[in-house]
Amino acid sequence: MPMVALPKPDRAIVSRREAIVEDLRRLVDGPAVIGDEDGRRTYETDALTAYRQLPLAVVLPSSTEEVARVLRYCHQNGVKVVARGAGTSLSGGALPAEDAIVIGISRMTRILDIDYMNRVARVQVGITNIGISEAVKEREFFYAPDPSSQLACTLGGNIAMNSGGAHCLKYGVTTNNVLGVRMVLMDGEVVDIGGAHLDQPGYDLLGLVVGSEGQLGIVTEATVRILRAAEGARPMLLGFDSSEAAGQCVSAIIGAGIVPVAIEFMDRPAVHVCEAFAKAGYPLEVEALLIVEVEGSNEEIVDLLNVITQLAKPFNPKEVRISQSAEQSAAIWKGRKAAFGAIGRISDYYCMDGVIPLAKLGDVLVAISHICDKHGLKVANIFHAGDGNLHPLILYDANNAAQAERAEQAGHEILELCVASGGCLTGEHGVGIEKRDLMRVQFTQADLMQQMRIKTVFDPKWLLNPAKVFPLDGREAAQEVA
């Protein structure tokens, strides 16, 4: 039974469903509107499957103009709107509502321009994250943010959530890699924010839009930076007796002036599950495993990995293994990138996304273990160690309602622990529906009010992605300014 309350739907809107569907069919190409129940059922949830809501209707526009027509209609008629990319949100960011339509961007996948001289690409945001890198691969360029769901997730979803990935230690997250967007406001007005240049005039509206979880407008096109790929990259494995030792080793590497392209941490349970799945050759007799990847020419890579090996020595690594081939490198990353899927094969799990200061890693992992013990649940931990982003995966049985509720409770306690340790509720998955009611753990009412006033600037009636991000109580005062 989900713990986060969903508001009662607006019955007046729900009762007009069929008329609204008819109206929408006049605004966009007819088949782009899904009104039947089976069709709508496909969109009832995202990757946070504990929450399900059948939307009023689903619209799949194919142009900015169609999005604008639909939003203008919804604004005039007081119909709420949930924007949806590929539905891979782990925080329920794309969860529909019974009195809301879903606008899916899955038909807007075109690449509009690739400009290698200026190192930018302009695309429609329904393109998948990997789709951008694929399009520029022949010239050895890539789009840097690489969330684990990159095969499926869309750039539009990445912009909404300010997505990160394993390699953002070096290359930054979405907000550092998007230069401009074309966005439709709730009243149907189309605005261009930023462009193909490196900064924008006036206030940093782009910075406000990226990570606003689809609550300020619907982005339809974006200009993103594309980067030339390094000559090569290679990971190494470092296994330790304790997670403290692994954490200290990460500090030593960074303290020595080396910023690897990625530093990933897995604890013993995660290593075992991933090894069983990917046969990556992970050492099984360690409590903590680091995957450290560096980039450059072959000689540069060898030099750097040797330096890292020396830096690791004081922490008594049980295992030091440098990838010897492209196949080994691929297997090492396959294990890590498939971690969520691999764990999903053995159990249902609830994936958390807190962030902590690196120095607290040892203490936090012990406390997480206690929390999960207390609730009678097992946990595996995956950690973007370079930037402190911790993904505890709480294992539970989804068919056991009591256990599911305990998993959600344990998750909330873990996130409170992350905040108390100097970190935050979410590093890359977003607040969505999942962490909405925990926002006051991290923020005061004044903090939230300042954010909510921004929401009111862009969407005065609060129709976009309702019931997400901000606790339901205390919203009214922020809606008065406009």
Next chain:
Amino acid sequence: MLSNMRPVDEREFSHVLADATARQTPLELTGAASKRSIGRPIQTAATISTMSLRGITLYEPSEMVMSARAGTRLSQVEDDLAARGQMLAFEPLELGPLIGGEAGQATIAAVFATNMSGSRRIRVGAARDHLLGLRGVNGRGEIFKSGGRVMKNVTGYDLCRGLSGSWGTLAVMSEVTFKVQPVPEDTGTLILIGLPDEIAVEVLCGAMGTPFEVSGAVHLQPALVARLWHDGLRQQAQAVTALRLENFAKSVAYRKTKLKAHLKAYGEIHELDRENSLDFWGELRQLSVLQGSSAQLWRISTSPGVGPKVVAAITAYMECRAFYDWSGGLVWAEVLPTTDAGAADIRRVIATHGGHATLIRAAPEVRAAVEVFQPLEAGLERISRKIKAAFDPAGILNPGRMYPNF
């Protein structure tokens, strides 16, 4: 009259701002006021400064993070970082000497409030990309925070970026937390002499498209080369095009060789060693070649490949000397003084080619008469005006500094 206030903590700021809002009394908000003559001149009954909020409050070198109170001098931040082999990777610009002040006066909050990044921006991102968290006080006097001290944080809306580059018109930043980076072990520079602008930018963009992580890509027209402090380069008396490589010493050596091979079609390639490189990029960081002149100065941001076209088009209207940074995407254009600083012509050129232009140096009467910051499209102007009201409903903070009406 309260002419010059320096609140000592957030609560004092809160009281002063709440009171000013209640009385509808505009305030000029500054740090060290070292960039006071940039932007539209404003007239207020009182000034309020962050200079009494001092001190570094957190520094964790192994987590690459530092926090400092708003009025902490940039020079202190950089000294403390240097002592641990770290730096602000975005190379904050030193604008003081450009407008007749001293170097090293700026405060850390102003670095983010103006978002003025140096040459390395093209590789590592701007000031706004390094801001992790802040505490602040809005026009109502409410104390708020956003972000935090960890590297990744998508909890709630991103007010840190929202306040970056807002020139003190939205809120007082009282404390900032930012990402820091290790100082590279070695630095080297490749120099090409005498290239025309168009070819030079082709060289810069081509180099940025290699895998060698070029961390500075600039081109100086001959008239500005004549003002370089670096003797060897100044004496070339021709255009200078420079590419910087930073890394471990062996990598810099290797990458220099590879990059030289990549560029050999463009003519003889000279090198600056580490010491000379540090001097050269150090003087660019304070825009040495634009100092000591009374010429009006524009900062133009555009697409790199378009930079030379913008300069050529401006030159058709007026005498113009250009320094290209960011591989051609940032143009510092010096023009001979006129009553409107050439604003009408320059903005017409921008409208054709894309981008935006800010008048950085001009007499107060000129800055009062023309739009100093790029005028916004109607839709964006309306949003910006509401954003201002969302932070500062009475319009008491630096009113008119960026735009005439808000």
